[in-house]
Amino acid sequence: MENQELFVPSVHSSLEILEWLSKEEHKYSTLTDLSNNLHISKSTCLRILKTLTAKGYLSYNSDSKNYSLGFSLIPLGIRSQEINDRIGRAIAYLPQVAEDTGITAVLVKRIDHRLMYIGKQEPLQKIRLTVTVGETFPIHVGALGKCFLAYLDTATRAALLSEYTTNGTFPTYTDHSLTHLDQLLEQIDQIRREGVAQSNGEYNVGINAVACPIFDERKKIILVLGGFTLNPIQDTDKWEEMKKKMIRHAHKISELII
């Protein structure tokens, strides 16, 4: 928070509660869970929970003593899509991407030094990859992170990367993670030349990703269109075809939102 004076702790805590409950593994949490994990005193936490529940922003199950996200968030979310209509239009396009490519299509947006899934569409298959909308991940990982970084100006990119590097080295997530800043910068050049990023289990073992930038009217990157698949990256023809499709869809979305 930039300015501590212009900051209401209880409002901030209520947002943290909503965000916590939006995570798959915490979608049903008790007062004690929330109070402990978010470091909010139990009495304050209870008062916030009651206030949010009274207006339908949370649901309370008196048998299990669990709180979960309430239905009042649904209309607010839909309205926010309508008002932020470029993002709403981009999200509404995702089913076309999933149908055309047969992979799970996502849109991510930057928040500070992380990227957040703001929309997703899974293909029509019985077993399919999924993500949780609202979840965030480090800005330097996988195809989506590399794609976002590739289209930032050099100073912003350097500042963001300094959050993650120690002596030019990244934390690793899998055996395939990029470990050195040099490696990343090299790939960034290639991504800018080709207009598409790819990754092969760099953040999650076995999951391959492809990502393309979406630009606003000033040609600045505002979103990344990504796709996740279990299909091996080695099957070059299919993979190259998918990259082409993703580039085409990202262009379409850029045009749609201008």
Added chain:
Amino acid sequence: MENQELFVPSVHSSLEILEWLSKEEHKYSTLTDLSNNLHISKSTCLRILKTLTAKGYLSYNSDSKNYSLGFSLIPLGIRSQEINDRIGRAIAYLPQVAEDTGITAVLVKRIDHRLMYIGKQEPLQKIRLTVTVGETFPIHVGALGKCFLAYLDTATRAALLSEYTTNGTFPTYTDHSLTHLDQLLEQIDQIRREGVAQSNGEYNVGINAVACPIFDERKKIILVLGGFTLNPIQDTDKWEEMKKKMIRHAHKISELII
């Protein structure tokens, strides 16, 4: 609010700000607008606005000095649909209703003594009726209100109606509004027999509506499926066909969400 002690004023104010900004006519509001209309002191209001903006729940336009709903609400809304999955599934069905009937399809849910639009789908026509998701209206008006009341138990219905009646008389909104409780109770009997409610400009001049109940697994009404049209109710054949379609769709939704 049931218990003033269990209530955090700044959290409550922040929810009121989000709800205010979700209304079409207030979607861009200044600090002064918000502070005056919601009776929040300017300094508290500014601190709440800054807290909400810092986390992406509001956007601030420094040229116009306007606040509007931010994109962080989008993932929360989508997550709430997923977690409240019966409501999410009902909302996801609306495009089928709009396509099949050619009218604007809505879902409403009760909040206290009002009904809230929690989902909508407009038909594919150049000029079409719309509503704002998140808006509420009195529980006794039009086809949707009558439908909801019809399927409540008698005591709950009487308690809700007492909020609106003075000596058995309702406030009127148009020349076609129901004015007497007796009239309403008579219609309620008919609605229960036919399984569908209709109205003809009772709340908005010229707008006709049709509404059917959606039940949970205990056969309690939890949502109302409604449709709005400008087509005159007198065109009996078409109207009767539409009512049948709406009954069928409401049944489908009831089955889907159990």
